Amino acid sequence: QSKTIITEKPIYVDIRPWGSMSTIIGHTFLTHKRRPTKCVAGMLLCAILSDTLNLLGPTTTDWDRLMVAVLADIAEVDDIQLLASRQFKAKSRELATLSAVGLVNGDQKSFSYEVNGGFVGDIGFAVVETTDDVVIMDRIMELIPEMVACKKEKKISMLFLAIVNIVKLRSCLLLCGPSEKSLATDCFHGELSHNSFVMDLGKRVSRKQDFIPVISKVLQSGWKRPNDIPRGLSATMELKELGKLEVDPNDPYGNVTRKTPDPPKQTDVVFITTG
Structure with a gap:
């Protein structure tokens, strides 16, 4: 979305500040x-x-x-309201069947920054829109390690995942490392929970209007990763330790999952993500 587009011939582009x-x-x-x-x-x-x-x-x-x-x-x-309600419920049911890989990568966009004397790198921002955010939030221990693995695979500097409740029009932000936590704190000032891996974003729901413009403004103002914050999981573990992608042969939907060499115990996952 922030990359240069090169074409052999002039192309017609219709860009308007509309919602869809x-x-x-x-x-x-x-x-x-x-x-x-x-x-x-x-x-x-x-x-x-x-x-x-x-x-x-x-x-x-x-x-x-x-x-x-x-x-x-x-x-x-x-009845437009009935159509929208049924559509959102159907979308939420489908999301419930997705693996952590599908949720993190399904609606993810990358934004490049090169601030003179400041931050240089790519930031990934994924969004999950659902009528039942509790179902997604219950899978935090799956999503955080997958976000870290995705960062390493795509070689991006930071990755965020916003979980948007499209009925209540409220969001929360998953933070998979100390850099994400530091930047999000300076951007949104939301309350942290779940061992500081979740930030309440309140009524912010739009990546296009509420999330990326704020991040861009903070980065352009000279934000840098603080030197005193600890190293995150992406800096201390190899990708092979986080697992490799493969299609689950037992999944009727053909979901892509991340197969770890030795599936960690619940306590191991908590230790990894809080380190």
């Missing part, structure tokens, strides 16, 4: 005087509701609201 790409697509249909089919209108409608959190997210614009009304009419959807 599908709003732009719907708008393009109308400006070209073409009526989308019922199925296409339904897909675009669901995409807008997902991207804007049922038009309640902070990135929602009047154009999104207008396009939802138009597409709902074409798709013959009488």
